[in-house]
Amino acid sequence: MSSDRVIPGLAARATTVAAARSLGAELYYPHELTPLARPERFHFTAVAARLGAVTAGLLSYSSSIRIDTEPYLTSFQMNVPLRGQLRTSVGERRVDATRARAAVYGPDVPTAISGWEQPCVMLAVKMDRALVEARVAAERGPGSAERFAPELDVHAGAGAAWIASVRMLIATVQRVPDLDEGLAEHLAGRCIDGFVLAALGREPEPRAPAADAAIVDRVREAIVYTRGPALTLGAMADYAGVCGRSVQLAFREVLGTTPMRVQREERLRRVRAELNAGDPRCDTVAAVARRHGFLHLGRFSGLYRERFGEAPSCTLAGSGRAGATAHG
Numbered sequence: 001m002s003s004d005r006v007i008p009g010l011a012a013r014a015t016t017v018a019a020a021r022s023l024g025a026e027l028y029y030p031h032e033l034t035p036l037a038r039p040e041r042f043h044f045t046a047v048a049a050r051l052g053a054v055t056a057g058l059l060s061y062s063s064s065i066r067i068d069t070e071p072y073l074t075s076f077q078m079n080v081p082l083r084g085q086l087r088t089s090v091g092e093r094r095v096d097a098t099r100a101r102a103a104v105y106g107p108d109v110p111t112a113i114s115g116w117e118q119p120c121v122m123l124a125v126k127m128d129r130a131l132v133e134a135r136v137a138a139e140r141g142p143g144s145a146e147r148f149a150p151e152l153d154v155h156a157g158a159g160a161a162w163i164a165s166v167r168m169l170i171a172t173v174q175r176v177p178d179l180d181e182g183l184a185e186h187l188a189g190r191c192i193d194g195f196v197l198a199a200l201g202r203e204p205e206p207r208a209p210a211a212d213a214a215i216v217d218r219v220r221e222a223i224v225y226t227r228g229p230a231l232t233l234g235a236m237a238d239y240a241g242v243c244g245r246s247v248q249l250a251f252r253e254v255l256g257t258t259p260m261r262v263q264r265e266e267r268l269r270r271v272r273a274e275l276n277a278g279d280p281r282c283d284t285v286a287a288v289a290r291r292h293g294f295l296h297l298g299r300f301s302g303l304y305r306e307r308f309g310e311a312p313s314c315t316l317a318g319s320g321r322a323g324a325t326a327h328g
Helices: 017-027 129-140 157-175 181-199 211-225 233-240 244-255 259-276 285-291 297-308 312-327
Strands: 009-014 032-035 044-050 054-061 065-069 075-083 086-090 093-097 101-105 111-115 120-128 151-153
Touching: 009 017, 009 157, 017 032, 017 044, 017 054, 044 157, 054 157, 054 181, 075 086, 075 093, 075 129, 086 101, 093 101, 120 129, 120 157, 120 181, 129 181, 151 157, 157 181, 157 233, 181 211, 211 233, 211 244, 211 259, 233 244, 233 259, 244 259, 259 285, 259 297, 259 312, 285 297, 285 312, 297 312
Parallel strands: none
Antiparallel strands: 009 044, 032 065, 044 054, 054 120, 065 111, 075 101, 075 120, 086 093, 086 111, 101 151
C-alpha cells in the first residue's frame, strides 16, 4: 500500500473564500464561490469520506453563497441541505432542495447552485458516472441509459434509507480514517447501488436486525472486504462503532464463535483459493500465507490441514498438476 495514497477520511476548515474554493475543488470540482453577503467572519467546514468512486461529505458555510460549476461530465452529484434550503438549477430546471427533497445533477447538463439565504449544512455526494450507469444497466438491462429526475424524495422509503446509509458511511470513515482499500471499494459500490435503487424508485428490502446481529453484520463486512493486513479486535470495533467487548459478545450470541475465528476462516479460504489457482514453479506456500496475514508458517500449516484435510503444499502441487493437464 503506497504511503502517498489519499486517506479516505477528511475533516477540514477554511476561513477565507479562496481556501474554501480550493478545498471544495479538491473534494468535488473546480468552481466559483461568491459570498452573497459580506460576513465579518467567513468559514467553511468539510467532513468527508473519499472512497475513489464516491466522495460523500457534510459541508457547512457560515454565510449565504453562490456556487457556479461547469457540467460534471464524469460524475453524478446529489446535494441535500440538512439545514436550510438550497436553490439550484439542473439544466433548465429549477430545484428548491430541502431536507426532504435532494437535488440530483446529471453529468451532461449545466448546473448551478444559486446559494441560500442563511447558513446551511449540505450533504453532498459525488459518484463515478461509469459505475452509476453500469449499475443502471444491471438493474434495467443493457442499453437502458437513464436520465434521472432532478429531484429525489429523501423523506421516506429508499431515498431516506440511502441518506441514512451515506451519513453512516461518513461517520465510519471518520472513525477509521486509514480504511482498507478493499473495504473502501465495497462501501463506494454499496453507496452507488443505494443511490440507483432510490433514483429508480426501488424500495429497499425491509431489514431491522437486532443490535447484536447488526454488529456481527458490520464486522463480517469488514472481514470479508478488507484486503490488507488482518484486522485487530480494536479495528473491528472502530468500524462497527462499538467497543471490543460488544463485538465479542455479539459474535458469541449470534454465531457461537469469536470474531478472530471468523476472520481466520475467511483468510484460510482466501489462501486455499490462491493456492488452487497458483503455479508451484512461481509461488510458495509461505509467500501466499504471509499475503493473507499468517506469519507463523508452522501454525498456519496446522490450521490449514485441520480445516481442509491436506497440507497447503499439496494444494499448491495439485494446482500445478491441473495446469499441466489443461495445457498438455
